[in-house]
Amino acid sequence: MNEWWVPALVLLLVAVIVIASVVLLRRHRAAATEEPLHAEPEDRPVPAVVANPIRIEPSTRARITATCTSLGWAEPLWLETTVDDPGTGQALAAVEQGADVVLACGGDGTVRSVAQALAGTGVAMGLVPMGTGNLLAKEVGVPSDAAAATRVALTGDDRTIDVGRIRVDGDPDERVFLVMAGTGLDAAIMENTDDALKARVGRLAYFISGFRAMFAPQTRLTVAVDGGTPMRRRSRTVVVGNIGTLLGGLVLMPAATFDDARLDIVNIAPQSFAGWVAVLLRVITRRRHGHRRIEHWQATSVVITTEQPQAAQIDGDPIGEVRELRMRVDPGVLVVRIPAGPEPLALPPGSST
Incomplete structure (x- = not known):
């Protein structure tokens, strides 16, 4: 029995596969040039916010979250301080959960408590000043606006500072x-x-x-x-x-x-x-x-x-x-996220003002 049509059918199938592959490859390349790649949620860096609930309002929390996601970060982990633990335990929990930066959202007391946990870990501390004094935030040039401060915490420079x-x-x-x-x-x-x-x-x-x-x-x-x-x-x-x-x-x-x-x-x-x-x-x-x-x-x-x-x-x-x-x-055991810029924020030792 003459089965000449078998090799012809095989060649036809090969041709269809090749043509389909070329079309799909061109569509993929076109899509890649038209739409930017987006990281999957699990691939995004994770911020954690240690917040004094008395200091932060829902609208402020929404602004901080929106700033994080708009910069390509994951939604932040929210860890609220308590009377018994004003921030140290929450910051330790953030490090254990893999946070890439921990934002201290409160006054100088909250900042100090977060620093107690982060000193020596290499994990950067961001500052979102919400207190009366906010002396460290002022010293390193972090803005008082919550969204602007969050932006510094996610995109600023790392600076190692001393702790007492x-x-x-x-x-x-x-x-x-x-x-x-x-x-x-x-x-x-x-x-x-x-x-x-x-x-x-x-x-x-x-x-x-x-x-x-x-x-x-x-x-x-x-x-x-x-x-x-x-x-x-x-x-x-x-x-x-x-x-x-x-x-x-x-x-x-x-x-x-x-x-x-x-x-x-x-x-x-x-x-x-x-x-x-x-x-x-x-x-x-x-x-x-x-x-x-x-x-x-x-x-x-x-x-x-x-x-x-x-x-x-x-x-x-x-x-x-x-x-x-x-x-x-x-000396130099705490990493603090500061506004990006070439100028040093502290005077050389011994210089006068």
């Missing part, structure tokens, strides 16, 4: 601070400033509280820097800073920078209203030389011991009355 570590009254556990810690007047201001007053008048509440506390009795204490002999001093307040700028842009410690591997210490001891005026003038003019009313030191570690228990604070959070504060610098 503090132990109180022999407690073996160290706590992190990023801005300032200390005892005396500044701590009393933080402890006695009414939350309702802050809600009504904002930062002015701190100045009102400060005016009430500035004439409290002086205390006696010792300051030992870098393991040296303790220096006896009278004091209204002694502050140790990783940065030196206060609310309102007042510069308390002009030499302080957040990446110089040093802590800055200032002891303030005016005895009268005239003395406070002199202190204020020195702060405004940013003079940093020794004076009987205001003294400056720089060190990698410092121990402050008071004769009587005194109010103390860490990054603006009151921690009660203490007798001893042991502090040290931990």
